[in-house]
Amino acid sequence: MSLTLGQVDRDEALLEVVAELHGDTRADFLRTAALGSGALLAALAAPASASAAVTDLQILNFGLRFERLQASFYTEADSVGTVGKMAPRKQRWAEVLGEHERAHVRIIKKILGSKAGKRPFFDFHGVTETEDSFTRTTVAMEDLTVALLAGVTPQVHDRRLTAALFGLLTVEARHAAWARNIVKTTPAARSFDEPRSLDNVKEAVAHTRFIVARPRMTRRRRSPRFTG
Amino acid sequence: MRLTVFAVAALAAGVGGAAIGARSGESTPGPSPAANGVPNPVAPAFTPGRPQPLPRSAYVSRWAPVRAATAARSAPDPRARVVARVATTTPEDTTNIVLVLGRRVDSAGRLWVRARLAALPPRTGWLPRSTLGGYGTVETRLIVDQRRLTATLLRRGRPVFRARVGVGQPQWPTPRGEFYVRNRLTRFAGATYGPLAFGTSARSAHLTDWPDGGFIGIHGTDQPQLIPGRVSHGCIRMRNADILALARLMPIGTPLTII
Numbered sequence: 001m002s003l004t005l006g007q008v009d010r011d012e013a014l015l016e017v018v019a020e021l022h023g024d025t026r027a028d029f030l031r032t033a034a035l036g037s038g039a040l041l042a043a044l045a046a047p048a049s050a051s052a053a054v055t056d057l058q059i060l061n062f063g064l065r066f067e068r069l070q071a072s073f074y075t076e077a078d079s080v081g082t083v084g085k086m087a088p089r090k091q092r093w094a095e096v097l098g099e100h101e102r103a104h105v106r107i108i109k110k111i112l113g114s115k116a117g118k119r120p121f122f123d124f125h126g127v128t129e130t131e132d133s134f135t136r137t138t139v140a141m142e143d144l145t146v147a148l149l150a151g152v153t154p155q156v157h158d159r160r161l162t163a164a165l166f167g168l169l170t171v172e173a174r175h176a177a178w179a180r181n182i183v184k185t186t187p188a189a190r191s192f193d194e195p196r197s198l199d200n201v202k203e204a205v206a207h208t209r210f211i212v213a214r215p216r217m218t219r220r221r222r223s224p225r226f227t228g
Numbered sequence: 229m230r231l232t233v234f235a236v237a238a239l240a241a242g243v244g245g246a247a248i249g250a251r252s253g254e255s256t257p258g259p260s261p262a263a264n265g266v267p268n269p270v271a272p273a274f275t276p277g278r279p280q281p282l283p284r285s286a287y288v289s290r291w292a293p294v295r296a297a298t299a300a301r302s303a304p305d306p307r308a309r310v311v312a313r314v315a316t317t318t319p320e321d322t323t324n325i326v327l328v329l330g331r332r333v334d335s336a337g338r339l340w341v342r343a344r345l346a347a348l349p350p351r352t353g354w355l356p357r358s359t360l361g362g363y364g365t366v367e368t369r370l371i372v373d374q375r376r377l378t379a380t381l382l383r384r385g386r387p388v389f390r391a392r393v394g395v396g397q398p399q400w401p402t403p404r405g406e407f408y409v410r411n412r413l414t415r416f417a418g419a420t421y422g423p424l425a426f427g428t429s430a431r432s433a434h435l436t437d438w439p440d441g442g443f444i445g446i447h448g449t450d451q452p453q454l455i456p457g458r459v460s461h462g463c464i465r466m467r468n469a470d471i472l473a474l475a476r477l478m479p480i481g482t483p484l485t486i487i
Contacts, residue, residue: 076363078282080290080331099279107276123295123362126339129331164272212362215293215323217480222320223416224425226445227400227432227461 054198056161059152060108061117062198063165066148067104068119069210070141074098077128086131093182097138097175104168121214135183142176144196144204151195287367287384290328291408291481292341292360300353304332304340312347314355319440320427322411325481326355327429328363346429346443348436350405368482370409370446372464374402375487377456379446379464381478389477392456394449394465396432402444402462403430407484409446412475422448422468424475428484432462446484447471 074097077083083094109116127133149169156162177187196204205211294316301308318324326343329352333339339357344350369382374395381389396402407430414424425447435442438461448468449455455467464486466474 075282079288079365080363095281096279098282100276102282103276103279107274111274121362121364126357129339129357130333158273159270160273163270164274167272167275215325215361215364217322217325217410218412218414219320219322220413220415221417222413223418224413224421224427224445224447225319225438225440225443226421226425226427226447227396227435227438227442227463228420228445 054152054155056156056158057112057115059156059198060112060161061115062202063148063152063168064105064108064112064116065120065211066145066201066205067101067108069122069205070145071098071101071105072122073124073128073137073141073210074101076122076124077134080129082129082131082134090131090135090182093178094134094138097142097178100171100175120211122210123212124210135179138179139176139183139185142172142179144201145172146176146193147196148198148201150193151197151201154195155198285367285384287369287382288365289367289369289408289481289483290363290365291325292328292343292363294324294326294355294359295361296359298355298359300343300345300347300355302353304334304338304342304354306338306356308354311351311353312345314345314353314359318346318411318427319443320411320413322427325364325408325410326360327408327481327483328360331357344406344408344429346407346410346431348431348433348441350403350407350430364479364481366479366481366483368478370478370482370484372402372484372486374404377458379466379474381474381482383477389474391466391470391474394455394457394459396460396462397458400432400434400461402460402464402486403433404486405430407444407486409478409480409482409484412480419450421445422450422466422471424448424471426475426478426480430484430486435461446474 074083074094077094078098083091083098086094124137127137146169149165149172153162153165153169156165173193180187180189294314297316298314299310300312300314302311303309314326315324324346326341326345328341328343330342331339332342332354340354341357341360342352342354343360344352347353367384368388371380371382372378372393372395373380377393377395379389379391379393380387407428409426409428411427412424413421413427416425425445428444428446430444432438432442432444442462444462444464446464446466448471449465451459452467455465459465
């Protein structure tokens, strides 16, 4: 069985990013490319741009935002019952990955303390609610995480922080391989993973539309017209 | 082969570590060479703790904002009867939300959500998942008892707040049933509603011509001496100190049971 990027990326969020970075022709080509051939990572691994220097705080806060995205993704799939309906092998996989991502959020939040950014509001557009869409999106998400960590870890100034991020990177790489194994595609698709810059990943995350504006549920200075 | 030999020799000499230190320009101490000349690993700044299973709670309720105006249907089928129209905003100009009760995938693979609606009479309906936004969750429930004239807020099933309330007069009774809290209004002019008001999905069946459709609110009052009692047009009134205390505890999306 060979999955294509088009099948995984049904709302074409990732393909939009590819189109922006490499043009529509490249995106069209990749739409039907098999995941097993490493097409997804190839698409994600746009050449790192010569971005301005980023601080450790910026990297950690983006890492927190991204880990929160992942943790919320697994937590929602679990709490709406999608994970509970999966086969025991898959269920175990989703639960373990969820536990890991929540542990990552806790520790990065603790490190950042009062400098930790506010939790965003997530909208997963229903992909956590069916087994098929959940597992396929997981593949893309874990691959993206690996590319992100590979890109930003060498930019961290504090060597102890670099060492810790390498610890996260290797675990995320195992997650990516496990997710690929779950959807029966090649766990290690390429001989070399190319890193992505922070800006590249920010763009990719923005294009998923998983992070959205918080609903406006409080109004000030609006007089009630309830029955009283 | 020659390259491999060079790489191994470079690593053994600690060249990698020296290069990192030079690039970063940081004063953090480098790894001390071990007995065989290979540098020890740098101690990481943090290590994530033991993973913890997701806590299971029987008290979680889920709500979702309405992202696109839609029709709620009697079944998860685009041909099913329309039971209500669902807007993206409330009459108070806040994001409209629905309380999520269940979900189903139809024969065409479309995802549907069964939701409690702000409709008259109170009802549930099926909405396409694509018309709703991301889920929010709450672990609270507000119970208004019209016989005892009390409001009790439960968190994870345990009472965390209780207050005496005013409810509808016999000719304008407060509707009974299952509803939810859908917005909060603050800092408005006038003292009639007190300092703060919650909007709910409940609607009066007797005041349908009321401005904006006769929605039931939970709010403060400028006549605290009337509480507890059957004094309102259907709204749930509290003393101002009580509504402010409730506001600190009750998130939007909380299910509301009126008995």
